[in-house]
Amino acid sequence: MEKKQYHMPILEQLLKYSNKHPVSFHVPGHKNGVVFPEYLKKFFNPLLKIDLTELTGLDDLHAPKGIIREAEQLASEYFHALQTFFLVGGSTVGNLAMILAACSRGDKIIVQRNCHKSVMNGLELAGAQPIFIAPNYDELYQRHTYPSLEILKQAIDEHPEAKAIVLTYPDYFGRASSLRQMIELAHQHQMAVLVDEAHGVHFSLGAPFPESALAQGADIVVQSAHKMAPAMTMASYLHVNSDRIKKERIAHFLQMLQSSSPSYPLLASLDVARYFLAHLTSEQIELILTSVDKLRETLSELAACTVLPVLDQDDPTKITLQTENGISGFALAELLEQEGIYPELATHNQVLLIHGLAPMDVTTNFKKSVKRINEKLKNSQNHDIIDVSNLFPKRIQSLALSYEEMIQLPTKEIRLEEAVGFVAAEAIIPYPPGIPVVLKGEKITHEHVHVVKEFLEQGAKIQHQHIEQGINVFFHDRIF
Ligand SMILES: Cc1ncc(COP(=O)(O)O)c(C=O)c1O
Structure with a gap:
C-alpha cells in the first residue's frame, strides 16, 4: 500500500489543533467539551x-x-475513482445528489424497483419520470434479487431517451451478481449508471469480496462507509468515475443538501475508514473469514432455520438465516435479541447477521445461547410464511401519477382493505430494509394490501404515518 495512505489528514489536523488546548469563542456551543x-x-x-x-x-x-x-484525494486514490466526495448525511444524501445531478424535471430514468427509499426520494425531488424494472425472485433464497439484463435491455429499447440507470449493488444480504454487462449496455446507449453501493464499501479489498461497482465501470457510486467499514454512523462516500455526469453538478447538489456545519468527527472517521481498509492485510482477512465460518457453524445448530449458503460472487461477511417450520424471521430475531445477540435485520422469513471486519469470539457463550433459543423454539408460535414472490408483477412499470400531478391532488386516509385501486400518497416501507412495498404514486393492488396486512400482523416495523389507522392515498377516482 502506498505510503501516502498512512495519512489521515483531517484526523491528524484535528488532533494537532486540540492538543494546543485552544479557547473557543465560536460554535459549537459545547466549547470543545467545556x-x-x-x-x-x-x-x-x-x-x-x-x-x-x-x-x-x-x-x-x-x-x-x-x-x-487532501483526505478526499487519498480516498479517491484508494478506491480508484476520479473524484471522491465526503458525505455526512449517509448514503441517503449521496443517492439524492446523484439522482438530482443526473436528471432534471420530467426526465426519464430507469430504476431498479427494489431500491432503498432514499433513491425513491431522490426521484421525487428531481421530479423525474422513473421507469421501474422489476428484480427477479430467487426461489431458493426466497427473496427478490436483481433485474435481469434482458429486462434492462427491454426498458432501454422502450425508453431510449432515459438519462441514467439506478441500481443497487450489493443487496442488503450481500448478493452481488455482476453489473458489468448492464453497465456496458447502458453506456452503449449513452446512459450513465448510478450505483447505490451502500453495503459494499469493503469491496475495495478485492477477492474474496465481490468486485466493486467502480471496478465494473459504474459512473457514480455511493457507499455508506459506516455500514461495513469502521466509520461513524452517517459517514459515507460518493465517488465519481467518469464525466458522464459533471462533478460540478454533484458538488452543487451536495452543498444544497448537506449541512453547512458538517461534523468533523464524522469527516475524520471517513479518513479512518479508508486508512483501515487500505491497511487490512490478507492474513487479517483470512482470520475474519475463519471467524465467519465458525459463526456460520455455530448458527447452523439453531433449530427452525437454515444458514443460507453464500454464492461465490457474494459478500462472505453476510450471514442469512432462513426460517423453517413456520417461525417468522421477526420472531427468531426476537429470540436472538433476548440472548443479547442483535442481528442487522429481520424480514418475515429471514434474519441477517453482519460479521464485522475483525474476528469475533463466537465460542462457549454463543453456543449456550443457541441451546437456550432451541429450547424456546419448541414452544414458539407458528406463522404463515408470507409469499412475496408476486410483489412486483409488472416487469417494467411507471408510476400511476407524475410527481407534478401528485403535488396538485389532495390526500385522504382510508382503511387498508379499501385501498385497492387508489394511488398511494405516501410510500409503505418495512424498515429495515427500507425498500418500499408500495411507492408513492403507485397504484395499490390486492397483493400490496395482503402483504402489508401480513407484515403488520407479524410485527414488522413499517414506515408510513398512521399505518395502524389506515393508509394515505390521493383523493381521486380509483384508477383501474
Ligand atoms: C441499499 C441502501 N441504500 C442506501 C441506504 C441509506 O444509507 P445511509 O443509512 O448511509 O443513509 C441504505 C440504508 O440502510 C441501504 O440499505
Whole structure:
C-alpha cells in the first residue's frame, strides 16, 4: 500500500489543533467539551474535543482546498475513482445528489424497483419520470434479487431517451451478481449508471469480496462507509468515475443538501475508514473469514432455520438465516435479541447477521445461547410464511401519477382493505430494509394490501404515518 495512505489528514489536523488546548469563542456551543453536563463529560469529551468547525486550517467541506480536499484525494486514490466526495448525511444524501445531478424535471430514468427509499426520494425531488424494472425472485433464497439484463435491455429499447440507470449493488444480504454487462449496455446507449453501493464499501479489498461497482465501470457510486467499514454512523462516500455526469453538478447538489456545519468527527472517521481498509492485510482477512465460518457453524445448530449458503460472487461477511417450520424471521430475531445477540435485520422469513471486519469470539457463550433459543423454539408460535414472490408483477412499470400531478391532488386516509385501486400518497416501507412495498404514486393492488396486512400482523416495523389507522392515498377516482 502506498505510503501516502498512512495519512489521515483531517484526523491528524484535528488532533494537532486540540492538543494546543485552544479557547473557543465560536460554535459549537459545547466549547470543545467545556460547556457540558459534568457527569456526561467522560462519555463525550474525547469526541467533543475534535468536534470543531471551519476554523483556520480546518478547511470547508463545501469548498475544500486543504485537509478535506487532501483526505478526499487519498480516498479517491484508494478506491480508484476520479473524484471522491465526503458525505455526512449517509448514503441517503449521496443517492439524492446523484439522482438530482443526473436528471432534471420530467426526465426519464430507469430504476431498479427494489431500491432503498432514499433513491425513491431522490426521484421525487428531481421530479423525474422513473421507469421501474422489476428484480427477479430467487426461489431458493426466497427473496427478490436483481433485474435481469434482458429486462434492462427491454426498458432501454422502450425508453431510449432515459438519462441514467439506478441500481443497487450489493443487496442488503450481500448478493452481488455482476453489473458489468448492464453497465456496458447502458453506456452503449449513452446512459450513465448510478450505483447505490451502500453495503459494499469493503469491496475495495478485492477477492474474496465481490468486485466493486467502480471496478465494473459504474459512473457514480455511493457507499455508506459506516455500514461495513469502521466509520461513524452517517459517514459515507460518493465517488465519481467518469464525466458522464459533471462533478460540478454533484458538488452543487451536495452543498444544497448537506449541512453547512458538517461534523468533523464524522469527516475524520471517513479518513479512518479508508486508512483501515487500505491497511487490512490478507492474513487479517483470512482470520475474519475463519471467524465467519465458525459463526456460520455455530448458527447452523439453531433449530427452525437454515444458514443460507453464500454464492461465490457474494459478500462472505453476510450471514442469512432462513426460517423453517413456520417461525417468522421477526420472531427468531426476537429470540436472538433476548440472548443479547442483535442481528442487522429481520424480514418475515429471514434474519441477517453482519460479521464485522475483525474476528469475533463466537465460542462457549454463543453456543449456550443457541441451546437456550432451541429450547424456546419448541414452544414458539407458528406463522404463515408470507409469499412475496408476486410483489412486483409488472416487469417494467411507471408510476400511476407524475410527481407534478401528485403535488396538485389532495390526500385522504382510508382503511387498508379499501385501498385497492387508489394511488398511494405516501410510500409503505418495512424498515429495515427500507425498500418500499408500495411507492408513492403507485397504484395499490390486492397483493400490496395482503402483504402489508401480513407484515403488520407479524410485527414488522413499517414506515408510513398512521399505518395502524389506515393508509394515505390521493383523493381521486380509483384508477383501474
Ligand atoms: C441499499 C441502501 N441504500 C442506501 C441506504 C441509506 O444509507 P445511509 O443509512 O448511509 O443513509 C441504505 C440504508 O440502510 C441501504 O440499505
